[in-house]
Amino acid sequence: MTSLLRTEAHARAALLDVTGYTVHLDLDTGEETFESTSTIDFTCREPGGSTFLDLDAVRVHSITLNDDPIDPSRIDGRRLTLTDLPERCTLQVRATMAYSRDGQGLHRAVDHADGRHYVYGHLFLDAAPKVFACFDQPDLKAPYDVTVRAPQDWIVLGNGDPTRTSPGEWRLSTTKPLATYFVTVCAGPYVSVHDEHRGVPLGVHVRASLEDELREQAPQILEVTKQSFDYYDQLFGVPYEYGEYHQVFVPEFNAGAMENPGCVTFRDQYVFRGAYTRNDVMTRSSTIAHEMAHMWFGDMVTLRWWDDLWLNESFAEYMSHRTLDAATEFAESWVDFGIVRKLWGYGVEHTPSTHPVAGGEAPDAASALMNFDGISYAKGASVLRQLIAFIGDEAFVAGIRAYLAEHRHGNAAFADFLSAMERSSGTDLQDWAQAWLRTEGRDTIAVRLDERDSDGEVSSATVTVRSPQDHPAHRPHRVDVAGYAGEATVLTGETTAWAGQPATVEVTASGRPDVLVPNASDLTWAMVELDPATQAALPDHLASVPDDPARVVVWGALLDGVRTASVDPRHVHRVFMQAWPLERSLTILATVPRHLGPPVLSAVRQEEQDGIRADRAHAAQQVLDRHQPGSPESLVAARLLAATTSDTDLLRAWSHGEQLPVGLESDDDIRWAAVTRLVVLGEAGDREIDAVHEQDRTMSGDRNALRAKASAPTDAAKSWAWQQITEQTGRSNYELNFLATGFWRTSQRDLLEPYVDRYFADVPAMVQWVGEDALQRVAELTFPWPVVTPATRDAADAALARTDLSPAVRRAMVDARSHLDDALRSLERFAG
Incomplete structure (x- = not known):
C-alpha cells in the first residue's frame, strides 16, 4: 500500500x-x-x-x-x-x-453473547x-x-x-469542517443512556449485552463528562461547537479511545463487567477528559501534517490529568500519571526507536504513525508541565486561548503554538524548544548531601544533571529534593538545574534521611539515580515514605535500574516483596506488578523464575490478609494471586466460582485467570476451559478461551495457536492479541524455542491482511521474549537487516530486541 x-x-x-x-x-x-x-x-x-x-x-x-x-x-x-x-x-x-476485522476503517464485530452485530468507524490514520x-x-x-x-x-x-428519517434510514446533520480521519459512523443495536448539560445533548452507548453495566456506570461517566465540559469551557474561552456529544463504547477497538468530534469512540472494556476499583474508574475518567480536550485541541484546530500531531496528544494528556485534579474527585490523578503514563514513556525513551517529542518531519503518513507512543503522550505532557514552570500558568492559558482563536476550525503547526506561547509570555522559547522538544533522550538527575551547619545538620545539597552523551541538550529542570526517615519528611529543597551545571540546593532539614529522592514531586522528565545508601535502605524503608509521588519516582528508578542492568533484579524483587504489600496508594499497588513483572522475570535465570512467582503469590496473599475483604486492594491482590500461585486446589475452586474472595463472586475474569493458570501449570485443558467458557458466552469469554487454549504446555496447543495467529483465519485484532498473550510463557521456554525462527518468518508476512495499527501490537506480543538467548538476538538482527519489513513490524522488532538485550546484559552481570 x-x-x-x-x-x-x-x-x-x-x-x-x-x-x-x-x-x-x-x-x-x-x-x-x-x-x-x-x-x-x-x-x-x-x-x-x-x-x-x-x-x-x-x-x-x-x-x-x-x-x-x-x-x-x-x-x-x-x-x-x-x-x-x-x-x-x-x-x-x-x-x-469491505468491513474490517483489524480495527481500522469500518470495523464489524459480532457479540456472541446474543449474536448481534456492531459497526464503528475508526479512520485514523x-x-x-x-x-x-x-x-x-x-x-x-x-x-x-x-x-x-x-x-x-x-x-x-x-x-x-x-x-x-424513516425505518432504517438516518441523516446526520451537517458538521463543522473536519479532517478525514475524524469522520466516524457507529451503527448497531447499541443501548443508550441520554442526558443534557448546558444545552448540549449527551449520549452514552454500548452493545446490548452490557446494558446492565451501562445503567449502573453511566451516572459516573456523565458526571465526569459534565465536569470536563465546565472546566474546558472556562479555561479555553471558546465554547464546544459540535452539537450533540456522544460517547460510544465499541468492541475490538485498537486504542483507548478516538476523539471523533461529537462522537467519541472508546474501547468497551471501559464499561466494566464484574469487579472494578476506583483506580479503574479514574483511568476511564482520564480517558474521557483526554478525548474531550481534543474537541478544541486537535478537532477545532487540527495540525497540518502528521509529524506535529504529537502536540494534540501531549496537550490532551496533560489536560486530562490537570482536569481530573482540578475539577473531579480524583485528586490523585498525577500519581496515576507518574506510575502509569510516565513509566510507559520512559520505556519507549529507553529503546532505539525513541525520538524527539517534536519528532522531525515525517516523510509519509506511515512513518508518522510509528511516533504515536509514550513519547508523544507522556513525555510531551511532562514537557508541557516544565513549560508552565518556565513561563507561568497564566501565560500558558493565555497562549492556548490565542492559539485556538486564531486557528479556529482550521489547521496549524507547532510553530504557531510556540509563537502563541512566546507572545503570551514575552519569552523567546526557541532554545527551550530545541532542548526539550527537538532533542531526544532523558537526562539523569542525582543528588548528594554535602554541607553541615555548626550543629552537624545538613544545610545544603548538590543536584547534578547529566545529559545523554549521544543526545546532548541544555534542558532546565525545575526539581525538588526530599529526604525521609521512617514516615517523617526530614529534608526538603527546590532548585532549577541544568545539564553540566551542578546546582546547590538550600535545604530545610530536621534529621538525616534514610531515603533521599531527587525529583521527589515527579515534576520533570528524567532518569533518577539513587545514591547507594538509599538503594540499600529501600527494602526496609520504601513503604514508609509518606509522599506518593516520591514512591512513584523510586519505583521508576528501580525499573530503569533493571533495564540498564545497573541494579540487580533480585534486589528489585526484594524491594517488591517488602514494600509492595504495605503500599498505601491503590494506583501504585495496582500498577507496580505489571511494570516490574516481565522485566524482572526475563532478567533472571529460568530456574529462579518459579521462586519469584511463588514470592509474588505470597505477597498477594499478604495484601489479601491485610485489607478488608471486598476492598479495592483485595481485588488487586486476588488478581495477582490467580496469575502467580501454584496452589492448584485454590485455582480449581476459583475456576469453578467457589471460595472466591468477597467482591469477586460473580466476576468471570477471575475465573478465567484461575483456569488459565491451571492450564499453564499443566493441570487443566480444553475440558476445563470449555466449562468456564460455557458460563461466559460473551466476547470477553471467547477471547479468554483463546488465550487459555494457547497457554497449554503441549506441542499440539502451540501449533494450533501459531496457525491461528499467523495464517489468514479471519481472526479479529483482539483475538490475535489474546492468542499471542497466551502463546509465549516464560515457563515453557523449551517448548517455544522452535517458534523463534518462525516468528521472524511468519509475522512480517501478516502485513498482507492486517493493518499497520493492529499489526504493530501483534508483532510486539508475538515476539519470542521468553527465549532470552544470544541466538534469539542474532535471529532478530538478521530479520532487521531485511528491507521488506513494514514500518509497524520493524518498530516492534527493534523495541523488543532492545528489551531482549537488556535482559541478556542483566544476566551476564548478575546471574552468577
Whole structure:
C-alpha cells in the first residue's frame, strides 16, 4: 500500500480547496461488505492541474467528475489520478467496501453473547479511503453531510446530530469542517443512556449485552463528562461547537479511545463487567477528559501534517490529568500519571526507536504513525508541565486561548503554538524548544548531601544533571529534593538545574534521611539515580515514605535500574516483596506488578523464575490478609494471586466460582485467570476451559478461551495457536492479541524455542491482511521474549537487516530486541 508522502500532501493542499462531502453508506447489504457513495465538492486553484483521489474499495461501480464518467480501471492501488481539472468540481464515486476485522476503517464485530452485530468507524490514520472516496490528509478539512441505511433495529450515530428519517434510514446533520480521519459512523443495536448539560445533548452507548453495566456506570461517566465540559469551557474561552456529544463504547477497538468530534469512540472494556476499583474508574475518567480536550485541541484546530500531531496528544494528556485534579474527585490523578503514563514513556525513551517529542518531519503518513507512543503522550505532557514552570500558568492559558482563536476550525503547526506561547509570555522559547522538544533522550538527575551547619545538620545539597552523551541538550529542570526517615519528611529543597551545571540546593532539614529522592514531586522528565545508601535502605524503608509521588519516582528508578542492568533484579524483587504489600496508594499497588513483572522475570535465570512467582503469590496473599475483604486492594491482590500461585486446589475452586474472595463472586475474569493458570501449570485443558467458557458466552469469554487454549504446555496447543495467529483465519485484532498473550510463557521456554525462527518468518508476512495499527501490537506480543538467548538476538538482527519489513513490524522488532538485550546484559552481570 502506498503511503501518502508529505510532499504529495503539500502539493494537493496547494491545488485544492475542498468545500464539502456528501456521503451515503448502506450497511444493510450483508456481513462482509457495505455500499458507499461519496460526492466531493471542491475547487481547483490552478485549472488544468492534476492530483489524485484516495479510494480503497472491493469494487468500484462508477466514477463521475462533473457528470462525466471516469473509467474505474484507472485506479492504481488506492489512488485515482485526476487530470485536467476544471475550476469547480463535483466528483462522485459509488463503490462496494469491505468491513474490517483489524480495527481500522469500518470495523464489524459480532457479540456472541446474543449474536448481534456492531459497526464503528475508526479512520485514523489513513483508513478513511476504506469507507468513502476522499482526499485523505489532515489539512483538507471540509463539512460533511452523511446519510446511512442500516437494519431497522439498529441506531446510527456519527459526527453530526442523528435523526431517523424513516425505518432504517438516518441523516446526520451537517458538521463543522473536519479532517478525514475524524469522520466516524457507529451503527448497531447499541443501548443508550441520554442526558443534557448546558444545552448540549449527551449520549452514552454500548452493545446490548452490557446494558446492565451501562445503567449502573453511566451516572459516573456523565458526571465526569459534565465536569470536563465546565472546566474546558472556562479555561479555553471558546465554547464546544459540535452539537450533540456522544460517547460510544465499541468492541475490538485498537486504542483507548478516538476523539471523533461529537462522537467519541472508546474501547468497551471501559464499561466494566464484574469487579472494578476506583483506580479503574479514574483511568476511564482520564480517558474521557483526554478525548474531550481534543474537541478544541486537535478537532477545532487540527495540525497540518502528521509529524506535529504529537502536540494534540501531549496537550490532551496533560489536560486530562490537570482536569481530573482540578475539577473531579480524583485528586490523585498525577500519581496515576507518574506510575502509569510516565513509566510507559520512559520505556519507549529507553529503546532505539525513541525520538524527539517534536519528532522531525515525517516523510509519509506511515512513518508518522510509528511516533504515536509514550513519547508523544507522556513525555510531551511532562514537557508541557516544565513549560508552565518556565513561563507561568497564566501565560500558558493565555497562549492556548490565542492559539485556538486564531486557528479556529482550521489547521496549524507547532510553530504557531510556540509563537502563541512566546507572545503570551514575552519569552523567546526557541532554545527551550530545541532542548526539550527537538532533542531526544532523558537526562539523569542525582543528588548528594554535602554541607553541615555548626550543629552537624545538613544545610545544603548538590543536584547534578547529566545529559545523554549521544543526545546532548541544555534542558532546565525545575526539581525538588526530599529526604525521609521512617514516615517523617526530614529534608526538603527546590532548585532549577541544568545539564553540566551542578546546582546547590538550600535545604530545610530536621534529621538525616534514610531515603533521599531527587525529583521527589515527579515534576520533570528524567532518569533518577539513587545514591547507594538509599538503594540499600529501600527494602526496609520504601513503604514508609509518606509522599506518593516520591514512591512513584523510586519505583521508576528501580525499573530503569533493571533495564540498564545497573541494579540487580533480585534486589528489585526484594524491594517488591517488602514494600509492595504495605503500599498505601491503590494506583501504585495496582500498577507496580505489571511494570516490574516481565522485566524482572526475563532478567533472571529460568530456574529462579518459579521462586519469584511463588514470592509474588505470597505477597498477594499478604495484601489479601491485610485489607478488608471486598476492598479495592483485595481485588488487586486476588488478581495477582490467580496469575502467580501454584496452589492448584485454590485455582480449581476459583475456576469453578467457589471460595472466591468477597467482591469477586460473580466476576468471570477471575475465573478465567484461575483456569488459565491451571492450564499453564499443566493441570487443566480444553475440558476445563470449555466449562468456564460455557458460563461466559460473551466476547470477553471467547477471547479468554483463546488465550487459555494457547497457554497449554503441549506441542499440539502451540501449533494450533501459531496457525491461528499467523495464517489468514479471519481472526479479529483482539483475538490475535489474546492468542499471542497466551502463546509465549516464560515457563515453557523449551517448548517455544522452535517458534523463534518462525516468528521472524511468519509475522512480517501478516502485513498482507492486517493493518499497520493492529499489526504493530501483534508483532510486539508475538515476539519470542521468553527465549532470552544470544541466538534469539542474532535471529532478530538478521530479520532487521531485511528491507521488506513494514514500518509497524520493524518498530516492534527493534523495541523488543532492545528489551531482549537488556535482559541478556542483566544476566551476564548478575546471574552468577
